[in-house]
Amino acid sequence: MTTSVPAHLGDVPGSQAQRRTLFVLVAAQALSGAGLAAGLTVGALLAQDMLGSTSLAGLPSALGTAGSALAAVTVGRISQARGRRPGLVAGYLAGAVGSVGIIAAAVADNPILLFVALFVYGAGTSTNLQARYAGADLADPAHRASAVSTVLVATTLGGVAGPNLTAPTSDLAHELGIPQLAGPFLLASAAYTLAAVVLAIWLRPDPLLLARTLEAQRVAAQPDNAGVLPRPAVEKRGCGVWVGVIVMVLTQFVMVAVMTMTPVHMRDHGHSATATGLVISIHIGAMYLPSPLTGRLVDRYGRSTIAAASGLTLFGAGTVAAGAPHDSVTLLTAALTLLGLGWNLGLVAGTAIITDAAPLATRASTQGIADVTIAIAGATGGMTSGLVVAAADYPTLAIIGGILGLAIVPMIVATARKSLPD
Template sequence: MTSTAPAGTAARISDPGQAQRRVLHVLVVSQILSGAGLAAGVTVGALLAQDMLGSTSLAGLPSALFTAGSALAAVAVGRISQARGRRPGLAAGYLAGAAGSAGVIIAAVLDNPVLLFSALFVYGAGTATNLQARYAGADLAAPGHRARAVSTVLVATTLGGVAGPNLAAPTGTFAERLGIPDLAGPFILSGVAYALAALVLAFWLRPDPLLLARAVAEAGEDADPATAPAAAGTAEGGGVVLGALVMILTQFVMVAIMTMTPVHMHDHGHGTAASGLVIAIHIGAMYLPSPLTGWLVDRYGRMKIAAASGLVLLAAGILAAAAPGDSVALLALALTLLGLGWNFGLVAGTAIITDTVPLATRARTQGLADVSIAIAGATGGLASGLMVAATGYPVLALTGGVLSLALLPAIAATAHRR
């Protein structure tokens, strides 16, 4: 059952624009923290599994597990947000991510692979929540500024996302001093960062953007944003399917190539600091261009930028496949393009879905869309290790790039129906 906002919400906040500015400020702070938690774990997850199991073929399993965990968390966060608002939904998701981080540390100390994989599954809640927060930024945004509002939330992740991987070596040293394996060190940072993000949202995300948006709509002060002109170019059913497809394919390709890049670099003699730098650059490219991407999506349309994401991912796959294993610079450039293509797809896909879905079912539908994204990421992470073990990293990268071209016929078909 869908709840409505408290009766006095709209009366207390006469200017939704003022509330939107406050919401964005709070989301920015929480995303900086959660970005550090997300990036730190991504940097060493595959290496920790490889070290514990002594096998490259299962090095993609951690990525698969925490993205699978994020699928379950996306459903939970979406349902809690639908029923009670964004604040409790997002805070609960980050607390679960913090608990998963603690479990990874314990598993590393005990050298227990089963506990490690279970904890990584729970850790995925932080990943899901980090993505779900972008929807909160769009709840109160004007139709013509939705993509830019989403981008503001995404770009905030850059600061923490870039810092997290570069702290892999220092946190590893700190962990060793505590008697913890060095590869588990970044998860100390993840746990603290996710817990702080949960506290920021729990105490300061007021008014709740989704509840206020409903109150404003019910009070007749604004039309339901999903019926606004920005949605006119996309039929309702087709909009949800296309938006989800864009984000699913970009997530699959990005996770598959990103997951195995640190392993590929490790196999060519690079240390944790070098792979951390490449992943930091990649995550910066995932989030830093967001303001420009948001403007492009609002200015030139969702379809064109979604198509551009497929082409950029193709370029990333070709370059990653062709780059020599000893070239940190070329791998960093390939991962930069990989992050940029993902950014184009995420912002465009998010805007398509938000334009299409009415407020009454928005949070639940957004959560279900993110489930599909998480499953795609889990599949990409698991398949990446198996493919690299069987054929090598260049084949994986090239396959991912070619696969991203599947976006183009889907976009063309939707444009034709329109």
């Protein structure tokens, strides 16, 4: 009996299933990234046009992230009960429905329908992030952050392409008699639907259910616990989920707040839609493209080190954005690149902390609850961003964001010796 049980989750059949899982997740994330990018690029502009108010331009981001909060707990509960595949498929289909609703709202010029549709659309964003946890289910703890980063980087393919398709999809919308700013959501609806189809057909075996099976087999084969994996260093030293949550909450709040108002800031100062799309696409690339390197850094140098680096990077982003001349696309691009990179460092490190601390028996629901908190932070950042810019200006928003990002550093320093691996 002992010989038929993998010595650890990296052995056959776990390693074979892990490779297949990552391959399928990469394909789905490449598609869903395009759906995610649509809302980031034109959501604020669409709301500004329909509502006639800059102070409410952050509302799409707030509603989308509020919807993602509900989706996070829902996807987490479905995954906990039935596995990752049904949870992720349900989330992406909800994102597709929300995209269609946004198009209908734009055609009907109906703000109430827009609000409802944006809320539902947020499920796609949440599911895009929840997929990273599926990549870690079968991963060896020593390579867990690298597995997470592999899933995240796949989002870059669609995420970078999406904003640069703003002009073509807007032209297509015009040809179809749809308001041009709703055009990117045509792409989003198709992208989320295809991502759901890919997962429904090919995400087999389900990584979370297989991980539980391997865990049960290992425990049954080794009743004296001699063969049970040691707990990761994070859990040994009493680190709770809350450390990872705080890191991701702050990075999400800062990233969403500054990113949401950048397209509005650029349009108000005469920049073209093409320039705005380029800046946002580079920003999304910085959010996801460094993930393989980030994962290796987290696995090699520890969660606390990279989490602190995220705070410093976000502070740099806020400082550059605040000091950038209004006509400088170069400096705004640099600021949004740092903003995306800081988010990436915080997300990978925070995800590794949470996954290390959560046992398999409750992992999916714990991760879902953690992402609810993160989504609420994003909703707050999106809504607050418009109010701050309306009351003051974009540089003020940027510097406030930078200071909040920097707050990660003392928090990590205060807890590193007690809770986190060196």
